[in-house]
Amino acid sequence: MHHFGKAIYNGLNKPGTNVRFNVTHPNDNTTHFGYETVDEREKAGRVRQVFDSVATKYDVMNDLMSGGLHRLWKIFTIARSGVKPGMKVLDIAGGTGDLAKAFSKKVGPSGEVWLTDINNAMLTCGRDRLLNNGTIVKTAQCDAEKLPFPDGYFDIVTVAFGLRNMTHKDSALAEMRRVLKPGGKLMVLEFSKVTPLLAPIYDFYSFQVIPRVGKVVANDSDSYRYLAESIRMHPDQETLKQMMEGVGFDRVQYHNLTGGVVALHVGDKF
Numbered sequence: 001m002h003h004f005g006k007a008i009y010n011g012l013n014k015p016g017t018n019v020r021f022n023v024t025h026p027n028d029n030t031t032h033f034g035y036e037t038v039d040e041r042e043k044a045g046r047v048r049q050v051f052d053s054v055a056t057k058y059d060v061m062n063d064l065m066s067g068g069l070h071r072l073w074k075i076f077t078i079a080r081s082g083v084k085p086g087m088k089v090l091d092i093a094g095g096t097g098d099l100a101k102a103f104s105k106k107v108g109p110s111g112e113v114w115l116t117d118i119n120n121a122m123l124t125c126g127r128d129r130l131l132n133n134g135t136i137v138k139t140a141q142c143d144a145e146k147l148p149f150p151d152g153y154f155d156i157v158t159v160a161f162g163l164r165n166m167t168h169k170d171s172a173l174a175e176m177r178r179v180l181k182p183g184g185k186l187m188v189l190e191f192s193k194v195t196p197l198l199a200p201i202y203d204f205y206s207f208q209v210i211p212r213v214g215k216v217v218a219n220d221s222d223s224y225r226y227l228a229e230s231i232r233m234h235p236d237q238e239t240l241k242q243m244m245e246g247v248g249f250d251r252v253q254y255h256n257l258t259g260g261v262v263a264l265h266v267g268d269k270f
């Protein structure tokens with residue numbers, strides 16, 4: 001079955017409450033995997049297959065597909081984070097470790113940076129890449145929906161291009177809030193809804209160009225079709241802002257980058 005509609009989020013949009021947002025299918029236990037409707041229990045496994053498949057080519061494909069723009073989006077995120085020496089930072093779905101590497105320099109020896117991901121192949125590539133670069137960070141393989149950290153531990157939590165792969169985004173966002181200190185900040189960098197002016201060219205690029213590049217470079221067009229579809233199924237800027245407010249984040253703001261191709265959402269925990 002395919003689902004082409006906009007994701008539906010149900011829930012009371014009340015700060016401080018743990019609201020369950022039912023994605024696409026409010027009354028059953030299905031969710032979306034790209035444009036496919038799948039059983040909730042199936043999604044994590046399907047996502048794992050994608051990232052197992054792309055792990056070794058992830059960096060080169062990232063640069064190719066975004067024309068290097070992902071580096072600028074991450075530089076903006078790092079600048080906006082205000083990370084200072086001595087801080088504790090958690091990077092969720094950190095994959096090959098771009099943010100963790102930059103944060104590690106900023107927090108210095110008195111700080112602490114954790115690179116985490118649910119996927120062993122991605123985490124191993126990231127950890128090895130950082131080690132080869134002389135950067136040592138703590139690593140943990142874990143699901144963002146069940147974080148193995150105590151309440152109120154981190155100053156900053158980041159998740160870059162990871163949230164859209166998660167089955168229960170509301171549970172993951174609530175977990176991110178739980179592990180933040182009061183006064184801490186969550187930053188969600190993710191693909192979002194482009195301005196209508198860019199939409200035709202962006203659609204052509206996403207569905208015609210990217211899967212073909214994926215086929216040539218990584219011999220895997222399906223994973224890169226999933227990428228394009230999962231972006232379309234991800235909540236738009238305002239919906240994600242409401243989701244963050246729904247799990248209790250305060251002062252949620254977002255910055256549109258590159259005409260809304262990507263948005264950086266920032267929320268505080270008071």
Ligand SMILES: C[S@@+](CC[C@H](N)C(=O)[O-])C[C@H]1O[C@@H](n2cnc3c(N)ncnc32)[C@H](O)[C@@H]1O
Pocket residue numbers: 047051062092093094095096097098116117118119122142143144145159160161162163165166167
């Ligand atoms: C597109 S990569 C992003 C990697 C990196 N953050 C970056 O910006 O380059 C998405 C990552 O999300 C991870 N992921 C998917 N579901 C997850 C979950 N439930 N918990 C933690 N990580 C997850 C995947 O394993 C993958 O490494």
